[in-house]
Amino acid sequence: MTSLSATSRSKRRPAVGWLRSPLANQIKAPVVCIGLTLGLWQFLAQFNSEGFPGPIQVISQTWDPYIINPFFDDGGTSKGLGLQLLISLQRVAVGYSLAAVIGIAAGLAIGLNRFLRRGFDPLIQVLRTVPPLAWLPISLLLFQQADSAAIFVIFITAVWPIVINTAVGINEIPQDYTNVARVLRLRKRSYLGDILMPATAPYVFTGLRIAIGLAWLAIVAAEMLKADGGIGFFIWDAYNAGGDTSTSQIILAIVVIGLVGLALDRLVGAVGTLVAKGGK
């Protein structure tokens, strides 16, 4: 029946056949919806007396140099978006790597030791809810330097989900696997490598994925408050400059931050699937 009706319809309107291709099918909905949103934005922007730009103005006002030349460097803090991004990503890389290494190690310790788990659980539960920016003053006091302070904020924000998920992962190793290990009398090293790590990996990567989102959140906030360079600084700088094109620059930066955040999330996710293959 379905095939019959499909053929009859395509006979009637053969011109729109390409609309049914799988690719078109996938992007049809987002294209329509995003297009409508942009259209509405453009429409509403016309009535704004303050000169709030619509999407077309945003692109035209930032086309040169921000979009076509992301890596220009006029010295000082006047850099292209690409360079600013690299500065931010560098900070995230350092802080996030620290958080991953220390978080997994701490998670292992807490997961394997009941005493530690019970002892540290309340502390972790409290600290993990502290917003990233609340850490900034302390970290500035501690490190005296904007760069290290930002890295510390990233670290302290990102470390909790990694710790918690690693510990949970160890707790949740199915009894079946531990029973196999007990019956075979697996040696410690074999137990770690053959059972504990593969069984915990999916949980660790869940933690890492949550952490990368938080890290990106923290870096923009930290840079806006206290930094020289970085995407957060770029926004704040544009705002302070107060030029004609400032708003457009800010909007462009927001779009970039969103896209990079998404990319980071997907990247960690992809690595996780690759590493934890067959883990579930």
Add this chain to the structure above:
Amino acid sequence: MDRAMVTVDNVTRSFALPKGGTYVALKDINLNIAEGEFISLIGHSGCGKSTLLNLMAGLDQANTGGILMDSRQVTDPGPDRMVVFQNYSLLPWQSVRQNIALAVNNVMRESSQVERRERVEQSIALVGLGHAADKLPAELSGGMKQRVAIARALAIRPRLLLLDEPFGALDALTRGNLQQQLMQICQQAGVTTVMVTHSVDEALLLSDRVVCLTNGPAAGIGQILKVTLPRPRERLEVMEHPDYYRLRGELINFLQQQRRLKQHRQELGTSVVSPSVPQPAPKAVAMAQRTVRIGYLPGLDIAPMAVALDRGFFSDRNIQVIPVVFHRWQQMEEQLRAGDLQLAITSATSPLALALGQHGQPSWPAITPMTVTRSGNAICLAQRFRDLNVHSLSDLAALLDDRGSRLRLAIGQQGSMQDLLLRHWLASGGIDPDQAVDFQILSPLAIQSALRNGEIDGFIAGRYRVAKAMDAGLGYVLATDLDIWSGHPEKVLTCHEAWAANNEALLLDVCGALIRGGQICENGGQRDRLIGLLSRPQWLGNDAALALQRQLNLGNGQATSNLLPLNRYHSDRAHVANSAEGAWILTQFSRWGWSPFPRNRLELLGQVYRNDFCSTALEQEGLAALSPDRQPIQLACGGPFDQDEPLSYLEALPFTHNTAIAVMPLPSGTAKRATTTTETPAS
């Protein structure tokens, strides 16, 4: 059977409940497994099959008792006892080959790389998975996964292979093929195997013995079925074997009976009695006087009750016991049925006879919480037989042959333990009791005068009656318990099932007091005091000393102590309410044509024999809980009785009237008793 490779020795496993208290999963499990044997564990879900398997694997530890393998206690898991888990437990991140190699590399550490690799490949080939060796478990079907799990287990050459419902999740076709494969592999490797299963057919196809577990809580071994089908077995051929459906029927029957028993217990509102956390009873209830009327007939069997009353064991426990004396068993049973008595010390056969509704009576849900006494009977003949040179059973048989007249023997009650023992003894000497003997049912009081007047030729009775007859010079002892069944249950406590369920604590206290009383009765140092007590008119009067004399005149010239043992009141597991003994009683009921052999015997015995009361009472008294052992009962005359093979025992007995089997209707425990409860309300 070969020497046991694995011994499960009196294992009990209980778990602490989160709300306090404990759940007893397995109780007093005893099992021997021979080298190379294939054992199946079967039973309803929640009966502790997997728990038992985990105990054997060493993944779990028993609370009491232990498991021996090759005479060494199992304390932790190890590769010599490899487990194939219910859900395969393959590591999903490793390929088939890696999964097997993990086991091989860890266990065969001494062997060379080449040897290990060979073993892995060999194991993969054994289960025919060469084509899938590099696949991950997720890419395999359920049957293939199970084959990998089996290959992994066998690769390390365990001494004992433990399978936890290995084929539970597979479709019928795969299941059948795998069963066949497993059977071949196990047979070739000669590996000893224990398998938990739900499937009766699977158990029959694969096993040498099927161990049937009773319902939890406190699950035990209900029956052990030997699977006699010839090997090698082929699934389809096995089903055509004449024994197959009989065995299958037995297993299904067992499971059905267990299910009904469970329902029955649920209807009664009690599960198995077990030691509970002492609950602070409301004070008013604790103080309330509890009154129990216990019926009895005079004899040495009442000694524990007399002692318990004398020493205040009942009043210590806030029970007022009113002993009610009877002179005929019949009368006592009538009063028990009517509810005028709450408890009675009856013959060991009475609970079953009442439950089956024998002698034209409607069936009555009797239970027995404990055995009061064991042994203590003797068979006596009138003096004139001694003059005829009757000194043994064969003399008697020869005499009866010559004379052609019937022997007149007195018993206290038809179908009583004494009746059964007497008949069994006569039959073992080639005398058909129904042809050659006139049984006269006499009140124990009347026996002596009947013997004197020549109205009877002899009788069977307890030591008390025997002593009196000997003392009067009226007869002599021809046989004692030692010649028939030493240690048989003689008198048991009997009551209504619903009364027991409603008065659990009270009944436990009564049992406890009787156990304490029994302990004192058996204490030699207390003998003089015991004689003094029993000599009081309300018990046995002045003859008590006579009955308790260590040296008893056997009336045949030998005045010896050893030939007539005293009643056993306490020692050597005397109190156990042993359903195996009940099974023997059922064979005798059937043998003499009083009732068909109950097809649902385990259900019947499970309802009637409530050893949980005895065990709990013992524990409350601070004594070790007792459970019946599963050894065949050794009778002095006739062969041993194996409770798992009652029908073949019955068929082998001489003069068996009736080997019919029927499902006997069982009394419903929910039937409300018309009488008032004895527990006085709090206010």
